[in-house]
Amino acid sequence: MELKKYVRTVEDYPIEGISFKDITTLFKEPVAFKNVVNQISDYYQGKGITKIVSLESRGFIVGGALAYCLNAGFVPIRKKGKLPSEVLSESYELEYGVDTIEIHVDALNEDDVVLIHDDLLATGGTALAALYLVQQLKVKKIYFSFIIDLTFIQTDKKKELANYDTHSVIQY
DSSP, X not given: OOGGGGOXXXXXXXXXXXXXXXXXXXXXXXXXXXXXXHHHXXXXXXXXXXEEEEETTHHHHHHHHHHHHTTOEEEEEEETTOOSSOEEEEEEEETTEEEEEEEETTSOOTXXXXXXXXXXXXXXXXXXXXXXXXXXXXXXXXXEEEEEEOTTOOOHHHHHHTTSOEEEEEEO
């Protein structure tokens, strides 16, 4: 299935010069949405994943479905100030600013095999921030999953992710 045709590109959003990949157009099509979830869950089937760690907010949509398909728990990584209990925080640079994400300190343990899932891999800043949070919780193994990888963007941050089994469904 050619999933790119379901992704809308919005020019100059959220700031001038950014070509935003809008996956809401993919999510509204049942066959396309199911295809994305199935491709990712099939890839990670049998790898012993115990927790899906997913990033706010678009990552939650597929992350929850993956947790269900892989019989794993779901752990949210949220923007600063949104989680109600004790957290670890990590700040990172976006293509268009700086942000901070957080995870509960008791979300994971040393026996967990974690799949970090987000909607899009661009520069790798968000993914690395999530990695640094998860590493602090000393889990057994970490994998990465993305719906879209902007492969034309090459950064040192993305190179650091090359040390991990990383899967993406759509590449640009």
